[in-house]
Amino acid sequence: MNLKKLFASALLTVGLCQSVFAKPVEIDKVVGVVNQGVILQSEVDTIINRVKTQAAEQGQELPSDDTLRIQAIERLVSQELMMQLASRMGLEISDSQLDQTLENMAREQGGTIADLRRTIEAAGDSYPAYREEIRKEITTQQVTRMNVDRRIYISEQEIDNLLKIMETQGKNAEEYDIGHILIDIPGDATAEEIASAKTRADKVIEFLKEGKEFKRIAISSSSGSKALEGGQLGWMSINEMPSLFAEAVKGHKKDDIVGPLRSGAGFHIIKVQDIRGRQVVETTEVRSRHILIKPSIILSEEKARDMLKGFAKDLREGKADFAELAKEYSEDPGSALKGGEYDWTDPSTYVPEFKNTLLSLEKNEISEPFRTQFGWHIVQLLDKRVADKTEQAKRNRAHQLLFNRKFKEESFNWQQEMREQAHVDIFPTE
Template sequence: MGKFVKGIIAVTLLAFSGLSGAQQVLDRVAVVVNDGIVLESEVEQLVQQVKHSLSQSGTQLPSDKVLRIQAMDRLVLSELQFQIAKRMGITISDQQLQQGLTMIAQEQDITVDQLRENISRMGNDWDTYREAIRKEIAIAEAQRATVQRRVYVSPQEIDNLVDAMNQMSERDIEYRLSHILVGFRDGASADEVQATRVRAEQLLERLRDGADFAQAAITASSGPRALEGGDLGWMNINAMPTLFADAVRDKSAGDLIGPLRSGVGFHILKVSEVRGIQQVEVNEVNARHILITPSIILSERKAHEKLVELRESIINGDISFADAAREHSADTGSAALGGDLGWAEPSIYAEEFRRQVEQLPLNEISEPFQTQFGWHIVEVLERRQLDATKRSQQNYAYQLLFSRKYQEELENWQQELRDQAYIATLIE
């Protein structure tokens, strides 16, 4: 879950529709999205949030009409993805929601109570905010479940990238990119594609003449970060979509790139900043755990209680950790080894599991905690720090390749959702 916490912060604080201190008595349907709707109040609230965010950053505001179009597009895409999440039966428990809120607070270096105070001080309703977070987590789960199946990274690709990284110093450089997508519809004719290219080239010319990139992104981009001024954040060149990487290589801060054609439109990039990366040493932990998986006959509460009892029995010496794992753990692979997970980098684990093994004192058994796999207790036996090895290089290469392909497939999937959906705008 932690991998999308920053995205949740960015999107939910922007798209959060609980701004109202005084609720409107009457509301209207702005857009029909399949069997769902987007309300006029949601559009208006998102527009106001964007205005507030842009004014705080000093970015010149585009017209209300442009903001409304972008806001409706954001809300329609959110509704489409949430419909998929519901169709997949994805539900976010209160425990998972609390973990999400905790991580959001940690990203802002505050407590959950302080987060709640901040939300209330802005005139927002805490319960509505929590449900907005629950929805964003469900959408992220649906994205992951759907898009991961579309991504395949071959061993040959990994080896090729490792070889390339060993020969080049590009992994020591990061680029902060801004992005504009001038899109065309799926199945567009050659004339439509050419007209889109002309619009992109005209826009690029205005940018070269000094037009503000962030405002242009908000006004004209159909990319996923349009309302953030097109800011894609910091990326290593190997983590970028291939189309971007080939064009960005060796570029300097301030350079404009494009238009670059893809399957969804023409892309314009701006290199906002460039920085070097220091080599990071590899930290590994040797841990063991016990997993209890809730089921129809074992509720979440009972699973938690069972682990509490097991933990007490282990601490009291009534049973060894290894024997308890062999007898009770639902992770059959590690259970046969007494719960032993061996040496591994914490980053390979689910977010909450990673946090536990990174922070837990040695030879101390954690309190029961929950991940998407069920309820765990974990004990860290040893820690060590290593120089980069071939295995870690391969893991690093895999993550870069997966991230690149995941983003490409996510955009393709989102475009497919739009193309296949019934969308009727009732209020312009």
């Protein structure tokens, strides 16, 4: 029997016993049945009182008590259905998991669990009851996520379509500070004159990439209308630029040199001097190689570590080849055949010990043996770079936006289906 139903029956028994000796006192009552569970009046009152308290603090007007009662009961029905489903799924939130959540909540408020408890009790609420409410919230969130996630599918085409919309909307906000140099071509130029202009344009780009000052070169070399201003066209959005420039600067970063771009006027060279209104996402990536030795009944922890220590010594002295050692001895099937090498990777994807060791190395440096959950390693940092992940970040954001929208839709549909399949009986008020 459901615990709340058993509790309600016990309360009814207490009421009957009291009626023999005195006027019965109603402690609690059942206001609805949800499959094998019940909804108690005290639960409804708790929600209504909380809503009224919050509304009073915020100076907000509320609908009638009858409307609040209906809303509270609907919330409790939905919660009871999900808790019943969690029970059937065997989903339980442990005390340690609950305490971790409460600790995180307290930390976000700048305090400790003890501070959180004092705040709850100062408001006249029971901390143990509050704790169980949070457990229910975590449970219902996990049940919803587990059942709704599998109903959602997002195609690459949907992401592409949304990215186009986002790009169009973002063009007005994204602006570029443009420097411009024009190497002109006469209208009746010969092939030799065009080739000569192209050569001069290439030379200008070469100077710029060597770090020569853009404004100075523009003043001395450009035939553009802003030559005397150092070729400064100023801030402009994609929509304000000539279409030739707009297409060319798309996707470029600050300080990039673009060109030469051919038009009827000549060869254009553009410098993206700055960008505003764009979110640029950059990530450090590393290329590395490692050798993994796993301790076993035959090979002890000490022997595995000493084996790698010997490898590292031989490698530093040039007596061994890393790739050959990895192919022969490494027990990482994903990299051993490649000489222990990993391609460019965000180090945050590695386990902490591997990541921290890798980031502490200089280029080409070989680590001392270190332990992870997989075994003993030595690792060599081959190279490090800063990668522009802006486009990937945009795709991730588009995917998340689509997921959030579909999650809300499917969550509502799922709860409606669950409600239609359930036996729900709400008793009228007296």
